[in-house]
Amino acid sequence: MKTGRTEKTPTRNRRAEILEAAAELFAARGFHGVSIEDIGAAVGVSGPALYRHFSGKEALLAEMLLDISERLREQGARLATTADPDTAEAALDALLSGHIAFALTHPALIRVHERELDNVPEQARRAIRRLQRLYVEEWVTVLSELHPACPPARLRAATHAVFGLLNSTPRSAGELAPEAMAGLLRDMARAALARL
Amino acid sequence: MKTGRTEKTPTRNRRAEILEAAAELFAARGFHGVSIEDIGAAVGVSGPALYRHFSGKEALLAEMLLDISERLREQGARLATTADPDTAEAALDALLSGHIAFALTHPALIRVHERELDNVPEQARRAIRRLQRLYVEEWVTVLSELHPACPPARLRAATHAVFGLLNSTPRSAGELAPEAMAGLLRDMARAALARL
DNA sequence: GGAGTCTGTTAATGATGACTAACATCCGAG
DNA sequence: CTCGGATGTTAGTCATCATTAACAGACTCC
DSSP states (O other), X not given: OOOOTTOSSTTHHHHHHHHHHHHHHHHHHOGGGSOHHHHHHHTTSOGGGGGGTOSOHHHHHHHHHHHHHHHHHHHHHHHHTOSXXXXXXXXXXXXXXXXXXXXXXXXXXXXXXXXXXXXXXXXXXXXXXXXXXXXXXXXXXXXXXXXXXXXXXXXXXXXXXXXXXXXXXXXXXXXXXXXXXXXXXXXXHHXXXXXX | OOOOTTOSSTTHHHHHHHHHHHHHHHHHHOGGGSXXXXXXXXXXXXGGGGGGTOSOHHHHHHHHHHHHHHHHHXXXXXXXXXXXXXXXXXXXXXXXXXXXXXXXXXXHHHHHHHHOGGGSOHHXXXXXXXXXXXXXXXXXXXXXXXXXXXXXXXXXXXXXXHHHHXXXXXXXXXXXXHHHHHHHHHHHHHHHHHXX
């Protein structure tokens, strides 16, 4: 059928394709609610073919979450360090916009990242948690410049709360156009963080 | 062993006991990550004993989510109608405090309520969604009094976002003392909702 | 003191599902 | 060509698990 001979990168794309399809499925039905067969079917191969690309279902999830956490952390590190160390205000805005863009662009990833950490094998879980912690600390650092009197624990809790707010996207999808949603979330988050 | 003869309400408590234990387990490992055996073990009976109280695993989850949704809706309806129709401000505060109290008191329930709706059989799911919608509308009604110019879709999205913020509790547990957390969440949510 | 209901228990039963084995195909390099 | 690796396929295999069956103690009500 679609054995187009000119298939570019017939290999390298499979992994990405699988990860993408699996993310959608995990987001919709949860890790344990999705079978290897399901994931295979979603990319047009059937079942055990996945073992040519991943060592197992948990490894697949681990790689997915590691990738998400790494992207967020990298983005956080990049945006929080906007040269100008004076304007913590600008850094916070950059973090906000970056996180919102990610959440709106990849709602499935956000959902999986939020829900499935427990299903990742111990070792990878530690690595993921480390990255998450680094990302949070990026926010806490910026916030502590804006609110020097506020204790770190409170800043951390506030950061988690804002993540909850921003990550509500997958739940209220479709209500608003993406730009409107982005603006709303940014305004609400900014206001929430001003009260520290 | 503990066959204390004077066991009060030996029956009626089992259902509640099971629901409670199951909620903790579901919150920790997800619906599909918990077996009937696990739930039985958590309340000291083993396995199929649960079928004396629930018709099945999904029915158990359905009842759990129905109960949570009903409690929230009831609480919402009660608090939003604080006699004084003038002070929408007060009604909003009441809704906020009520939701925060619930989230802080029952983090496991909040988590399950947020994550497991997809695993509920169709019919019950509809009922649960209806209750959730009613609860959201309670908020939207109050908010629309405070922000008459704001379109309902935006108010709904904002409500979901605030729920995300308030429900971040299970994720940042332990960072702050409950009262401090409650105060923080209320301040942040109030500020976020002022920006509409 | 026995019939019936409630609540449990320990064995099936039957699916589902992750993972492995054994066996093709394709394709690039020598 | 042909060897080898990459990628798939289809049949197991082995666990796990929800659910049911068959049976038993306890308590109530007569």
